[in-house]
Amino acid sequence: xxxxxxxxxxxVLFAGLVLASETAVINPTSMxxxxxxxxxxxxKFFVVEASIYGGMADVLLPLxxxxxxxxxxxxxxxxxxVTADNRILDCLQFSEEEMARMNIPAINSRIDLNSLRPxxxxxxxxxxxxxxxxxxxxxxxxxxxxxxxxxxxLAPRSGELVTVLARVMDNGTPTGVTISGSLPNSPSFVMxxxxxxxxxxxxxxxxxxxxxxxxxxxxxxxxxxxxxxxNRENGDEFRRDVINSIMVTNPVSRVDSANVRxxxxxLYIPLTAAxxxxxVEAIFGYNGTAFTYAREDVVLSGNESVVRLEMPELAAGAxxxxxxxxxxxxxxxxxxxxxxxxxxAKAPDFESLRFAxxxxxxxxxxxxxxxxxx
Amino acid sequence: xxxxxFRTLLVVFFCLLIAPTLxxxxxxxxxxxxxxxxxxxxxxxxxxxxxxxxxASTNNWAVPYVVCHYDGRNYMWVAADTVAGQLYDFIVxxxxxxxxxxxxxxxxxxxxxxxxxxSWDWRYPTIINATRWVNTIAGPHKGSEAxxxxxxxxxxxxxxxxxxxxxxxxxxxMNCQTSWMAYYNDTWLYGxxxxxxxxxxxxxxxxxxxxxDWCAEDIGLATLSGIAGLPGEDDGMVAxxxxxxxxxxxxxTKANHHHNRRNDYRPIGDSLGTDFx
Numbered sequence: 001x002x003x004x005x006x007x008x009x010x011x012v013l014f015a016g017l018v019l020a021s022e023t024a025v026i027n028p029t030s031m032x033x034x035x036x037x038x039x040x041x042x043x044k045f046f047v048v049e050a051s052i053y054g055g056m057a058d059v060l061l062p063l064x065x066x067x068x069x070x071x072x073x074x075x076x077x078x079x080x081x082v083t084a085d086n087r088i089l090d091c092l093q094f095s096e097e098e099m100a101r102m103n104i105p106a107i108n109s110r111i112d113l114n115s116l117r118p119x120x121x122x123x124x125x126x127x128x129x130x131x132x133x134x135x136x137x138x139x140x141x142x143x144x145x146x147x148x149x150x151x152x153x154l155a156p157r158s159g160e161l162v163t164v165l166a167r168v169m170d171n172g173t174p175t176g177v178t179i180s181g182s183l184p185n186s187p188s189f190v191m192x193x194x195x196x197x198x199x200x201x202x203x204x205x206x207x208x209x210x211x212x213x214x215x216x217x218x219x220x221x222x223x224x225x226x227x228x229x230x231n232r233e234n235g236d237e238f239r240r241d242v243i244n245s246i247m248v249t250n251p252v253s254r255v256d257s258a259n260v261r262x263x264x265x266x267l268y269i270p271l272t273a274a275x276x277x278x279x280v281e282a283i284f285g286y287n288g289t290a291f292t293y294a295r296e297d298v299v300l301s302g303n304e305s306v307v308r309l310e311m312p313e314l315a316a317g318a319x320x321x322x323x324x325x326x327x328x329x330x331x332x333x334x335x336x337x338x339x340x341x342x343x344x345a346k347a348p349d350f351e352s353l354r355f356a357x358x359x360x361x362x363x364x365x366x367x368x369x370x371x372x373x374x
Numbered sequence: 375x376x377x378x379x380f381r382t383l384l385v386v387f388f389c390l391l392i393a394p395t396l397x398x399x400x401x402x403x404x405x406x407x408x409x410x411x412x413x414x415x416x417x418x419x420x421x422x423x424x425x426x427x428x429x430a431s432t433n434n435w436a437v438p439y440v441v442c443h444y445d446g447r448n449y450m451w452v453a454a455d456t457v458a459g460q461l462y463d464f465i466v467x468x469x470x471x472x473x474x475x476x477x478x479x480x481x482x483x484x485x486x487x488x489x490x491x492x493s494w495d496w497r498y499p500t501i502i503n504a505t506r507w508v509n510t511i512a513g514p515h516k517g518s519e520a521x522x523x524x525x526x527x528x529x530x531x532x533x534x535x536x537x538x539x540x541x542x543x544x545x546x547x548m549n550c551q552t553s554w555m556a557y558y559n560d561t562w563l564y565g566x567x568x569x570x571x572x573x574x575x576x577x578x579x580x581x582x583x584x585x586x587d588w589c590a591e592d593i594g595l596a597t598l599s600g601i602a603g604l605p606g607e608d609d610g611m612v613a614x615x616x617x618x619x620x621x622x623x624x625x626x627t628k629a630n631h632h633h634n635r636r637n638d639y640r641p642i643g644d645s646l647g648t649d650f651x
Contacts, residue, residue: 363648
């Protein structure tokens with residue numbers, strides 16, 4: 001009989017290990033922000049193109065910092081000469097399969113622009129193939145001039161307003177700055193620093209635009225392209241291009257946040273009528289610190305529903321939660337709300353919840369040592 | 375007599391239930407990064423790593439291994455389904471209960487999808503439970519500014535020869551853009567700040583070298599890095615802050631993105647092989 005109990009216990013133990021967990025402790029940190037903004041996109045490069053005539057093209061390049069500047073001529077395999085200011089520039093053709101994996105031609109030419117002077121330069125390209133305009137990406141890594149752009153929120157719903165913020169960073173104060181943007185297949189928009197149409201402060205160097213998240217089919221990530229040009233304090237012209245993105249959801253359901261309630265260890269979350277598969281997740285926090293999490297995947301069949309989320313024991317000490325409704329069928333974020341909770345237990349000791357740093361096994365530590373002085 | 379018979383039957387039943395576990399084995403899996411559709415071919419995926427890398431990473435073929443192969447253009451969740459099928463079959467057929475998964479580049483994001491979404495696919499829990507840990511080399515866990523550059527060069531504002539390239543449908547590249555990964559890290563993936571921890575350890579290897587052996591690929595990677603402006607140190611494709619964006623840092627290497635999936639410029643494979651010593 002003893003042997004049976006032991007064997008049964010071992011079986012139950014292994015069976016338990018295969019179940020997926022739907023609650024978790026979070027390493028205490030700030031609560032997620034409703035309507036979180038995108039990462040800051042920053043660029044010191046711009047894209048320029050020129051028409052090809054008889055295998056030749058002249059490309060106008062405004063360079064503010066030629067030191068360390070490089071140009072990449074896209075897709076040209078037969079570039080025979082590059083000159084500027086009556087000098088031959090170093091040009092190196094290369095093949096990089098990683099680029100081909102990213103929608104950039106694998107074979108390109110790299111031109112070092114170190115020897116050019118700040119200001120307007122003309123590159124004369126010879127030996128070009130094809131009739132389509134030649135395209136160059138020009139970067140000035142050592143330039144203090146960069147275009148920075150952020151969009152908020154990163155994950156809007158169709159029809160929601162998105163605030164776009166952009167600025168040109170430089171050592172001095174640039175003048176004559178124009179920053180515009182465009183979504184694919186949409187007219188461009190011009191950003192303003194005049195203190196109007198959503199711009200907070202006129203002339204502070206922070207340019208603003210407000211756009212409306214387009215109607216999409218379900219969920220779609222969309223790149224917004226930005227262009228900036230102007231003059232540095234010393235009069236040198238500059239150009240910069242950058243992209244940032246919005247991840248747009250056309251929602252089919254929402255959280256009825258006014259009727260979210262707690263009963264014992266359960267959080268009841270009413271959802272509006274919809275069809276499909278959804279994930280409801282809740283991040284529980286105390287005074288702005290997130291520390292535990294729960295989620296449930298549900299199937300909605302066209303009626304209003306109330307999802308019961310089992311709260312982790314730790315969540316009894318939470319005084320607020322961020323609830324998200326995610327669409328499993330299209331990976332969109334349908335809704336995101338914050339609700340107040342009444343704690344029924346003491347707030348957790350966050351220090352005791354902090355994740356311990358994993359101990360590196362000896363085999364890995366020994367291997368890591370060999371790479372220390374690479 | 376009857377009790378004795380049923381007792382014996384129960385003992386035999388439980389022994390059969392746990393017998394597979396008692397004789398389970400250690401194994402290695404390899405998940406490549408993004409690319410084109412040819413990576414769905416096993417031989418192409420093998421050559422992505424090279425024979426010497428696979429040899430060294432398995433401690434001279436000491437453990438059974440699987441080289442996963444998926445269409446390198448796919449979104450992470452599509453790639454994950456293909457990889458999950460191969461990992462699951464490998465685990466079940468070889469009775470693996472101690473799996474080390476080695477990933478390169480986007481392959482790390484694909485595996486993170488599996489480990490963050492155990493309820494997505496019935497095979498995922500088996501894979502997660504069987505895994506000891508994951509070694510993720512140069513994974514764009516917080517995106518890649520090189521992918522952002524690619525995004526800048528894509529889109530309807532381009533001339534036709536580039537538009538034709540877009541027909542290749544490189545969803546994986548879009549997945550790797552920094553804002554796209556910020557979204558997925560905030561919603562569908564585990565392992566970053568404010569999200570639940572991944573259920574198994576992820577050991578990261580980050581690259582900070584560009585000019586390795588001055589071959590043609592080095593020129594391309596160094597050019598890409600210079601133009602895209604990856605912040606901090608990078609390996610030409612993935613900045614270290616991104617490669618170290620989840621899990622625990624194992625080590626840094628000067629091997630660039632071309633070489634850090636190989637055992638040539640630096641003995642990355644030899645280091646991976648220490649997991650089986």
